[in-house]
Amino acid sequence: MQISDAIAEARRQAEIWNACRYCEGYCAVFPALQSERSFSDGDITQLANLCHNCRGCYYACQYTEPHEFALNVPKVLAEVRHESWKKYAWPAGFAGLFDRSGVVIAASLIAGFAGIFALAQGMKPETGEGFYASLSHTLMVAIFTPAFLLPLFAIGISMRAYWRDVGGESFNLADLRSALFDAGRIKNLSGGHGDGCNFEDEDRFSQARRYFHQATLYGFLLCFGATASGTVLHYAFGLEAPYGFISLPKLLGVPGGILLCLGTAGLAWLKTKADPDLGAPKIWGGEMAFVLLLFAVSLTGLVLYAATGTSAVPVLLALHLGTVLTFFLLTPYSKMAHGFYRLAALARDANCRRN
Incomplete structure (x- = not known):
């Protein structure tokens, strides 16, 4: 998945997370998420690198597959996080x-x-x-x-x-x-x-x-x-x-x-x-x-x-x-x-x- 695709999917999910707010006490990601109303590429990258992939939000979520929203917060943030490391790596x-x-x-x-x-x-x-x-x-x-x-x-x-x-x-x-x-x-x-x-x-x-x-x-x-x-x-x-x-x-x-x-x-x-x-x-x-x-x-x-x-x-x-x-x-x-x-x-x- 290219960085633009990963970020676009994370942005879609972030808008749903922000509307639901069930996971607001789980880790640093959700208070940071809820302080924003719209998400730039940099905002999504920051959220991804705050995520520790603990997966608690996934198992608590009512909107994971087979729900049509198909939320998978740990996965999409892991993809953005990894792609960001490749993007910023030097050389x-x-x-x-x-x-x-x-x-x-x-x-x-x-x-x-x-x-x-x-x-x-x-x-x-x-x-x-x-x-x-x-x-x-x-x-x-x-x-x-x-x-x-x-x-x-x-x-x-x-x-x-x-x-x-x-x-x-x-x-x-x-x-x-x-x-x-x-x-x-x-x-x-x-x-x-x-x-x-x-x-x-x-x-x-x-x-x-x-x-x-x-x-x-x-x-x-x-x-x-x-x-x-x-x-x-x-x-x-x-x-x-x-x-x-x-x-x-x-x-x-x-x-x-x-x-x-x-x-x-x-x-x-x-x-x-x-x-x-x-x-x-x-x-x-x-x-x-x-x-x-x-x-x-x-x-x-x-x-x-x-x-x-x-x-x-x-x-x-x-x-x-x-x-x-x-x-x-x-x-x-x-x-x-x-x-x-x-x-x-x-x-x-x-x-x-x-x-």
């Missing part, structure tokens, strides 16, 4: 690549990068401890610094275009704080009355998806904190890796890796139970590939740590670094981008409510 040529062959692309890149890292170990330094006995710190920095910064630059361009199209105005720290607070609680997966969502259990409420999202989010942040703290220790204090278990990088990284494993495994499991027709079925494979890629990042990191001091480290290091590099480079074009769009949508919503 545009990579926008739909991961959707079509996500698993194949991720697996191929991991294998290719792991092979390169394995070959690079032939240039290993004469001295070095831990991982640096297999691969020099200088080489890792030379590879991963641009691999981290360039995707962030691409996402920044995408966010600027999104913010402009949804009518975003300059927002203050209160808007960002509100968005971060809602994102941290995964507020919009708690249901209108805090009972949870209906993603995998149809008309039965469940908090499982919210908890797995929180495990994934906080696990990722802990892992990022571990890397950041290691960087500070290395450059600011001259303390080089490897670090002992009672150190900030390990105290953050090990629990973070475990949480990330549990969260992504849980999300993948729930995705197999959920009805694909209440999302965007064409991108199911790409979304699953992203979840599995994030799981692979955490799992290979934990296995590598467990193998410290063994002969398996060179192979596991190449595999882990190949997985991490693949994750970084695919971030602007995989579902990882949804976190940035959702945060922007929540900030825009806070901005609208403030004004």
Whole structure:
């Protein structure tokens, strides 16, 4: 479905939602919806990125098929949401690549990068401890610094275009704080009355998806904190890796890796139970590939740590670094981008409510 077709259908349904208002307490989408009387393309795109696909509105709705209105809010907003990510992706040529062959692309890149890292170990330094006995710190920095910064630059361009199209105005720290607070609680997966969502259990409420999202989010942040703290220790204090278990990088990284494993495994499991027709079925494979890629990042990191001091480290290091590099480079074009769009949508919503 083209973006214009998806938006046109979402606009038709939005006019019916606004007349009915039965779902006004379900999530942030409906109060935002009811503040408008007509809907521009930007308004529909903003509503789509506020939607967390909890599906409670679908199971409560009296106008779903076989009714002639044929409402399916989660599906149409999922289609608009995904098409908006492709529309704003930069460079545009990579926008739909991961959707079509996500698993194949991720697996191929991991294998290719792991092979390169394995070959690079032939240039290993004469001295070095831990991982640096297999691969020099200088080489890792030379590879991963641009691999981290360039995707962030691409996402920044995408966010600027999104913010402009949804009518975003300059927002203050209160808007960002509100968005971060809602994102941290995964507020919009708690249901209108805090009972949870209906993603995998149809008309039965469940908090499982919210908890797995929180495990994934906080696990990722802990892992990022571990890397950041290691960087500070290395450059600011001259303390080089490897670090002992009672150190900030390990105290953050090990629990973070475990949480990330549990969260992504849980999300993948729930995705197999959920009805694909209440999302965007064409991108199911790409979304699953992203979840599995994030799981692979955490799992290979934990296995590598467990193998410290063994002969398996060179192979596991190449595999882990190949997985991490693949994750970084695919971030602007995989579902990882949804976190940035959702945060922007929540900030825009806070901005609208403030004004």
